[in-house]
Amino acid sequence: MRTPSGNRVYGIGAEYPSAASLYEAAKRVRDAGFKRWDVHSPFPIHGMDDAMGLGKSWLSAAVLIGGCTGLLTAALLTFGPSWFIYPLVVHGKPIDWKTVPAFFPIMFELTVLFSAFTAFFAMLIMNGLPRWYHPIFNWDRFSRATNDGFFLVIEARDPRFTEGEAQQLLEQSGGRHITVVHED
Amino acid sequence: MSERSHVVPTPEGEYFEKSRFAGLSFIAAIVAVVGLIVSIIGAIVWPEQFAYSWLFGFAYFFTLCAGCFFWIIVHHAVDAEWSVVVRRQWENIANLFPLIALFFIPVFLFRHHLYEWMNIPPGEDHLLDSKRAYLNLPFFALRAVFFFVYFSAVAFMFRKISVRQDRDGNPASTLKMRRLAFVALPLFALSLTFGVWDWLAGLNYKWFSTMWGVYIFAGACGSAMSLTVLVMAALRHAGYLKETVTIEHFHIMGKWMLAFTVFWAYIGFSQYMLIWYANIPEETDYFILRNTKSWNLLSLLLVVGRFFLPFALLLLRSTKKDTRALCMVAGWILCMQLLDIYVVVLPELHRTGFHLSILDFFPVLGIGGTLVFFYLRLVGTTSLFPVRDPRVIESLRIVN
Structure with a gap:
């Protein structure tokens, strides 16, 4: 989709006067059936994930897999050398499953480490980071999103997106300064 | 901001009708009378077994009440929001402390069966003599008095101010309770730590562990939160607090149960591993007794039952968001707390192996x-x- 001047359209955005009105607007956009859209506010808004209809993120599943990988890695790194490669009697402790308390700290730490790394990198992937620039920055007013502005943006790549319908929806939900944002 | 209906509580609040639960009260009274009478008979016939069995029962309920006490002061100290609606039940449970103090009297009367150090005259054991400054009877009694006065008085004050606020709605009461909580918090840490050192770790005067107080604390807080879940679910089942305590509150309580399950395991393992690895005879005695013979089975059951099982279950959001499932886990944790205290107290009597007495x-x-x-x-x-x-x-x- 292009504007009359020939620029590709990223989406259409609106500014809202308060967190509460943004919250109500999000529910309307959700109920209208849009999928590719987002809200921006200077602080987290309780209940917004429900209002947007986001559902459960897959981050926890990724972290669980990461944690289990860490646990297995630690098990391999401790049992492998001390039972099979270099079996040594240290501090009079036996070489059997009863030595396992000595390895618990390593297992614990690697579980935590792998979980944390997975959470961090999965978060980056989910947010499409790192990236240096975003089309929404073409909208001057949007710089207030980190200060006192509440914004809702419907993207043009949403299958349901038409400029007229999106604009009407944002107007009806109380949005101000409704602006078509260029891709480039 | 929630999508739920915006409930405003009636200024009168909700009241529990005692008359509806006269039957339950009656059953509790019967159980109490039978339990106490058999205990008294046991105390006459079999004083040594009675002393340990009583200490086991006393310590179990002491930890539950102390846990509820802890949640009140934490609620005020951090100015918590979610726990306002469950706080009154913590206040009620913590106000049972005068009874806990009363139940300490048999422990004190039968102290010679429990605490070996009281029977050893000075000069016989150098290890004990070097601890006499702390381990002597007057100081022991004075400490016990201080702990119970502290717990009872502070729990009473919290409930009194809180109930007064029900009537006058004065927000200054909240600030007053917060100030009280700041004073109560460090004193709670000291009272619980030294209390369980005296009464539980003191069963073996040679043993010492700096983790001991934290270990009992971790178990106490997790099981007190489990008790809260059960009390709230019971009140809801009886038709109270339907609009007040929601699944969101249960979810938060489930998170605390998970947190304290992990914390208990962390502290318990830290205590175990340092002693196991250092291998110093005066420290290892505690675990040699509990990790050999038939006691080992109970110790292993504790590790699986108090940590691995609830950890796996509570990790799932579906467990924490389902009152029924959460209540089952909470009940299980309370049973495991019972086992925990059992494995702390009873092996000191039955040093040859697990021996369940009817008096337990x-x-x-x-x-x-x-x-x-x-x-x-x-x-x-x-x-x-x-x-x-x-x-x-x-x-x-x-x-x-």
Whole structure:
């Protein structure tokens, strides 16, 4: 989709006067059936994930897999050398499953480490980071999103997106300064 | 901001009708009387077994009440929002401390069966003589008095101010309770730590562990939160707090149960591993006794039952968001707390292996029955939640 001047359209955005009105607007956009859209506010808004209809993120599943990988890695790194490669009697402790308390700290730490790394990198992937620039920055007013502005943006790549319908929806939900944002 | 209906509590609050639960009170009284009478007979016939069995029952309920006490002061100290609607029940349970103090009297009377150090005259054991500054009878008694006066008085003050706020709605009461909590918090840490050192770790005067107080604390707080879940679910089942305590509150309580399950395991393992690895005879004695012979089975059951099982279950959001499932886990944790205290106390008597005595059951029943009976009397005297707490609306609408 292009504007009359020939620029590709990223989406259409609106500014809202308060967190509460943004919250109500999000529910309307959700109920209208849009999928590719987002809200921006200077602080987290309780209940917004429900209002947007986001559902459960897959981050926890990724972290669980990461944690289990860490646990297995630690098990391999401790049992492998001390039972099979270099079996040594240290501090009079036996070489059997009863030595396992000595390895618990390593297992614990690697579980935590792998979980944390997975959470961090999965978060980056989910947010499409790192990236240096975003089309929404073409909208001057949007710089207030980190200060006192509440914004809702419907993207043009949403299958349901038409400029007229999106604009009407944002107007009806109380949005101000409704602006078509260029891709480039 | 939630999608739930915006409930505003009536200024009168919700009241528990004692008359509806006269049957329950009666059963509790019967259990208490039978438990206490059999315990008294046991004390005459078999004083040594009685001493340990009673200490086991006493310590179990002491940890539960101390845990509820802890949650009150933490609620005020951190100015928590979600726990406003459950706070009144913590206040009620913590107000049972005068009874706990009363139940300490048999422990004190039978101290010679429990605490070996009291029977050894000075000059016989150098290890003990070097600890005499702390381990002597007058100081032991003085400490016990201080701990019980502290717990009872502070729990009483919290409930009194909180109930007064129900009437006058004065927000200054909240600030007053917060200031009291700041004073109570460090004193709680000291009282619980030294209390369980005296009464539980003191069963073997040679042994010492700096983790001991934290270990009991971790178990106490997790099981007190489990008890809260059960009490809230029971009140809801009886038709109270339907609009007040929501699934969101249960979710938060489930998170705390998970947190304290992990914390208990972390502390328990830290204590075990340092002693196991250092291998110093005066420290290892505690674990040699509990990790050999038939006691080992109970110790292993504790590790699986108090950590691995609830950890796996509570990790799932579906468990924490389902009252029924959460209640089952909470009940299980309370049973495991019972096992934990059992494995702390009873091996010191039956050093040759696990030996279940019939007398082990009756002090638990007697003390538990009495506490339930008095709890049911206490719960009806005020609203079931602090109706005019400044943050009660926020607590009602909590979403996490």
